[in-house]
Amino acid sequence: MKLRIAKSIMLVVALALPVWAEVAVVANPSVGASEISADELKRVFLGAKSSLSDGSAVEPVLMQSGAAHESFLKEYVGKTDAALRNHFKSLVFTGKGSMPKSFASDADVVAYVAKTKGAIGYVGNAAAAAGVKRLAVK
Amino acid sequence: MRTRKWGMVLPLMWLVAAMPAGAQFEVAGRKVQVHGFFSQGFVLTDQNNFLTMKSSAGSFAFTDGGMNISTKLTNKFRVGAQAYARNIGELSNGRVELDWAYGDYRFNDWLGIRAGKVKSTMGLYNDTQDMEFLHAFALLPQSVYPTDLRASNIAHRGGDIYGDVHVKKAGTFSYVFYGGLRSDDPRGGYRYGLTDGGIPVVGSLDGYRIGGDVRWATPLEGLLVGATAVRARTELTARLEAAGGLPLFIQTPGSMSLRYYGEYQTGGLKVAAEYGRDYSVIEFTPRVVAPAQIDTRGWYVSGSYKFHPRFEAGAYRGQYVYDARVSRSLPDNHIDDTALVARFNVKGYWNVKVEGHFMDGYGNRAGARSFYARPNPQGLVPRTNMLILRTGVNF
Numbered sequence: 129m130k131l132r133i134a135k136s137i138m139l140v141v142a143l144a145l146p147v148w149a150e151v152a153v154v155a156n157p158s159v160g161a162s163e164i165s166a167d168e169l170k171r172v173f174l175g176a177k178s179s180l181s182d183g184s185a186v187e188p189v190l191m192q193s194g195a196a197h198e199s200f201l202k203e204y205v206g207k208t209d210a211a212l213r214n215h216f217k218s219l220v221f222t223g224k225g226s227m228p229k230s231f232a233s234d235a236d237v238v239a240y241v242a243k244t245k246g247a248i249g250y251v252g253n254a255a256a257a258a259g260v261k262r263l264a265v266k
Numbered sequence: 267m268r269t270r271k272w273g274m275v276l277p278l279m280w281l282v283a284a285m286p287a288g289a290q291f292e293v294a295g296r297k298v299q300v301h302g303f304f305s306q307g308f309v310l311t312d313q314n315n316f317l318t319m320k321s322s323a324g325s326f327a328f329t330d331g332g333m334n335i336s337t338k339l340t341n342k343f344r345v346g347a348q349a350y351a352r353n354i355g356e357l358s359n360g361r362v363e364l365d366w367a368y369g370d371y372r373f374n375d376w377l378g379i380r381a382g383k384v385k386s387t388m389g390l391y392n393d394t395q396d397m398e399f400l401h402a403f404a405l406l407p408q409s410v411y412p413t414d415l416r417a418s419n420i421a422h423r424g425g426d427i428y429g430d431v432h433v434k435k436a437g438t439f440s441y442v443f444y445g446g447l448r449s450d451d452p453r454g455g456y457r458y459g460l461t462d463g464g465i466p467v468v469g470s471l472d473g474y475r476i477g478g479d480v481r482w483a484t485p486l487e488g489l490l491v492g493a494t495a496v497r498a499r500t501e502l503t504a505r506l507e508a509a510g511g512l513p514l515f516i517q518t519p520g521s522m523s524l525r526y527y528g529e530y531q532t533g534g535l536k537v538a539a540e541y542g543r544d545y546s547v548i549e550f551t552p553r554v555v556a557p558a559q560i561d562t563r564g565w566y567v568s569g570s571y572k573f574h575p576r577f578e579a580g581a582y583r584g585q586y587v588y589d590a591r592v593s594r595s596l597p598d599n600h601i602d603d604t605a606l607v608a609r610f611n612v613k614g615y616w617n618v619k620v621e622g623h624f625m626d627g628y629g630n631r632a633g634a635r636s637f638y639a640r641p642n643p644q645g646l647v648p649r650t651n652m653l654i655l656r657t658g659v660n661f
Contacts, residue, residue, distance in 0.1 A: 167432070171430075178342070208534070220299070222394060224370070229290075
């Protein structure tokens with residue numbers, strides 16, 4: 129009985145917690161690095177860095193919404209979706225940057241990253257990642 | 267004139283509806299992006315007419331918009347340009363200007379250069395002051411971002427050296443140092459204010475600006491602090507109407523502007539504060555008027571909170587003092603402004619704002635700030651309340 133109550137409590141607590149998806153960082157095979165620091169990743173996705181420490185040119189690719197998107201922003205970028213879009217708009221309208229491409233699904237992100245030299249994006253960990261390489265985040 | 271304005275508005279509205287995320291296409295294998303924005307406001311005041319509008323009767327003369335095109339020629343070299351036009355009461359009158367146009371070469375994270383017509387970094391929001399969609403407020407605090415003096419501060423024709431220095435646990439320091447010729451608007455507030463004071467400008471308004479800004483994105487996520495210093499020289503020729511139109515050469519040989527600022531963002535909360543000082547000595551040739559020293563101060567504290575992706579509310583308190591060496595309490599030496607705003611995001615690219623202002627004082631007419639003599643022939647009164655409705659779209 130005690131075990132059942134404990135399990136019920138754990139279930140309630142688990143349901144009350146926000147669900148954060150596991151995220152995989154994917155890159156076009158032209159990107160030489162096989163890993164990237166969290167700090168470098170953040171700066172790439174804030175448009176402050178256009179090449180990695182190994183010299184590979186990179187271009188960030190965003191998802192439009194979803195659990196993987198929310199997780200990625202919270203864990204690596206430190207901005208909400210609206211704040212990130214405003215950040216890029218401030219760059220675009222002062223001439224200091226471009227608006228990154230954004231896609232609705234994991235499959236679309238993978239397809240774009242696979243065909244675009246230097247592209248770096250993120251998808252749900254379970255997504256198929258044919259034609260792209262996964263980057264480990266240090 | 268009315269037909270011409272709507273002739274500009276309707277294609278822009280269509281464009282926004284057609285491509286809310288902007289347009290991207292390829293030219294010779296290079297990605298080219300096109301983006302734009304447009305806003306329309308309505309201003310109603312209970313006393314003084316504001317920003318040269320006939321606002322005491324309600325005014326729609328509060329319109330602006332811009333469109334840009336940019337591309338990366340190489341991974342390190344970007345080029346682009348933006349056209350901008352506004353119609354704020356008697357200011358600018360829909361004149362289309364080149365807002366910025368430059369080449370930007372970034373050698374690495376800590377060193378880049380820009381050359382052309384470049385937006386001037388000055389405080390938190392000088393370079394984004396036209397982009398109402400980036401801000402909770404319909405009107406930024408006029409104590410630090412005077413809409414009428416936009417042309418004097420917004421850009422320089424010259425260059426920037428800039429970069430980010432990332433110090434792992436200490437956050438990131440971003441710097442920009444710049445220099446160039448000052449920008450001008452033949453129908454801007456600076457000229458309007460001088461004409462108001464009986465010394466209309468003849469010909470061009472020349473001079474230069476050199477400045478620097480250093481800002482620190484601290485290790486505390488969302489906290490940014492920084493400072494800007496700008497030294498400027500302005501030269502112009504005017505007519506002294508009180509002396510039968512006597513030509514008068516006016517110069518500020520070395521005015522100094524300082525800004526200190528901080529901003530903190532976390533979740534839906536955003537708070538910001540800025541303090542500014544503009545010190546200048548104005549010299550006249552021939553010396554029919556004694557040189558004038560002006561020590562202008564301005565500050566504001568603002569806060570906004572996004573309660574829902576579609577709804578945000580905010581407030582600010584700002585204070586402008588035309589000359590800090592004179593009693594601040596005089597209504598012609600200060601403008602205090604308390605503003606409250608509600609912002610509704612109808613779509614990601616479309617917002618509507620309702621904003622109330624409660625202002626005390628009307629500032630000095632030589633300061634070219636918000637209230638002028640000509641739109642207020644009945645005389646200025648110390649207190650003005652104002653309602654602003656503003657809607658904007660961007661793509």
